[in-house]
Amino acid sequence: MTELLNTLYIQTPGTSLHLDGDTVRAFHPDDDADAKPRRVPLVRIDHLVAFGGVNVSQELQLRCAADGRSVTYLTSNGRFRMRTVGPATGNPLLRQAQHRAADDPAHRLAISVAMIAGKIHNSRQVLLRTARDSSGFRQTALRASAELIAGRLELLRTADSTGEVFGVEGITARDYFAALPHLVTQAKEWKVAGRSKRPPTDPVNCLLSFLYGMLRGAVHGALEQVGLDPYIGFLHGVRAGKPALALDLMEEFRPLLADRLAFTLLNRRELGIKDFDHLPNGAYQLTDDGRKKVFTAWQQSRQRTWPHAYLGREVEAALLPLVQARLLARHLRGELAAYQPWMVN
Amino acid sequence: MDLLVTYDVETTTPAGQRRLRKVAKICEGYGHRVQKSVFEVVCRDADKVKLVAAIEAVIDPARDSVRIYRLPAMALDDVEHLGRPRAMDPRGPFVI
Numbered sequence: 220m221t222e223l224l225n226t227l228y229i230q231t232p233g234t235s236l237h238l239d240g241d242t243v244r245a246f247h248p249d250d251d252a253d254a255k256p257r258r259v260p261l262v263r264i265d266h267l268v269a270f271g272g273v274n275v276s277q278e279l280q281l282r283c284a285a286d287g288r289s290v291t292y293l294t295s296n297g298r299f300r301m302r303t304v305g306p307a308t309g310n311p312l313l314r315q316a317q318h319r320a321a322d323d324p325a326h327r328l329a330i331s332v333a334m335i336a337g338k339i340h341n342s343r344q345v346l347l348r349t350a351r352d353s354s355g356f357r358q359t360a361l362r363a364s365a366e367l368i369a370g371r372l373e374l375l376r377t378a379d380s381t382g383e384v385f386g387v388e389g390i391t392a393r394d395y396f397a398a399l400p401h402l403v404t405q406a407k408e409w410k411v412a413g414r415s416k417r418p419p420t421d422p423v424n425c426l427l428s429f430l431y432g433m434l435r436g437a438v439h440g441a442l443e444q445v446g447l448d449p450y451i452g453f454l455h456g457v458r459a460g461k462p463a464l465a466l467d468l469m470e471e472f473r474p475l476l477a478d479r480l481a482f483t484l485l486n487r488r489e490l491g492i493k494d495f496d497h498l499p500n501g502a503y504q505l506t507d508d509g510r511k512k513v514f515t516a517w518q519q520s521r522q523r524t525w526p527h528a529y530l531g532r533e534v535e536a537a538l539l540p541l542v543q544a545r546l547l548a549r550h551l552r553g554e555l556a557a558y559q560p561w562m563v564n
Numbered sequence: 565m566d567l568l569v570t571y572d573v574e575t576t577t578p579a580g581q582r583r584l585r586k587v588a589k590i591c592e593g594y595g596h597r598v599q600k601s602v603f604e605v606v607c608r609d610a611d612k613v614k615l616v617a618a619i620e621a622v623i624d625p626a627r628d629s630v631r632i633y634r635l636p637a638m639a640l641d642d643v644e645h646l647g648r649p650r651a652m653d654p655r656g657p658f659v660i
Contacts, residue, residue, distance in 0.1 A: 227660070229660045231660060240589045240592060240593055241589075241590075241592070242592050258592055260593050260595060261593065262593065262594055262607060262608075263606065
C-alpha cells in the first residue's frame, strides 16, 4: 500500500509558518503562550496551501523548494495567486512532444475530444447515480437529463475543430447544470438556478467554484510532477498566465470529484446556510468555519477509491490526476495510440 | 506504515541531555509526539530507514535505548485514549 502524503492547508489569517528542524511550526499571535507549539512533520506533506493573510517564512519556502514540495498561495476565497516550486525537472523530450502536439490541429482535436468525452460520461454518471438514490419526478427528470447528455456524445464524434468541441462542452454543461435543482435537494432554500461564477451568486455555486479551485491545484501539481507544461493546452487556448493544460485535464474530474462532493455536503446538511456569507454585491463566500468543513471533506474524499475503466482497477482520488497526467505523457511520447480519459463504469 | 517510537536517553550528563534533545528533534521530523518520549509515526518504507539511521547516529548505544515498533496497517487509527486529548490525528487532514 502506498502511503498517501497529505496537503497542509493554513487558512487562519495571521498565522506564520516556520521551519523548525524537519517540521513546520505554526505560530499565531493569539496562541496560548503555554500551549505546545503546533508542529507537522515535513515528510508527511507533499504540498502546502496558504490562504490570504498567512505568512510562510523564507527558510521554509527554500526548504520546500529543495525537497520538491510546492507552496501555493490562494486568496482567502480560494482564488489562485501564486505557486512556488523548485528547479524545473522532468524530461525535455516530453515537453517538446507536448509542444508539437499543441501545434498540430488534428492532434489537439483528438486529445480535446477524448477529454470532453470523459467529462460528458462522468457528468452523466453523476446524474444517474443521484437518480438511483431518488424517486418519483426527480428520478424521471434526472434520467431524462442523463439521456440528453448521452446524445451529445454523438455531436462530439463529428466535431472537426477544437472550437466545435468547446461548443459541445458548453451545451452539455448547460444541460447538466439545468438539472441542478434536482441534484440538490431543498433546491429552493439554496436558491439554485443554474451555474453562475465571477462572482457565484448562490451558495451552491460558491461551493462549486471553491472545489474547482482545489481540484485545479491538484491537477496543476500532477502535471508538473510528470514533467508536462501546465500552460500549453490542447482544448483551452494558450494565454499568458493561464494554465491551459491544467484546465483541460481538469474537465474529466469536475463532475465526480468536485460536483458530487458539493451535492453530498449540501444534501447531507454537513454545510448549512450559516457557513456562507452573503456579500453586498450579491456574491456568496464561505465563512472560515465553512471553509474548514469543506477542506476536511475534500481531504477525506481524496482518500476514497474510484473505479478506473481503462486501467481496470480502483485508484485513490488523490492519485487520479497523477495517473491521468502519466497516461497523457505516455500518449504524447507515442507509447499510447490515444489519450484515455478517466471514466467510471 | 505505522510505527511507534519510544526512547530512553540517559540525561544525567549534559551530553546526555543534548542527545535527548537531538533524538526528540529527529522524531518530531517524522511523527507526532503523543507522550513525553513516545511518538506515533506514519511514514513510507524509505522514511523509516532514514529515521533509524538518524537516531543511530545520535544515541550512545551503551547508555540509551530506542524501540521502534512496527504496527499492523492503520493501527494508529484505532487507539483508545484516556486523559488529555491527542493533538493531531496522524492520518487526518492537516488544516490550521
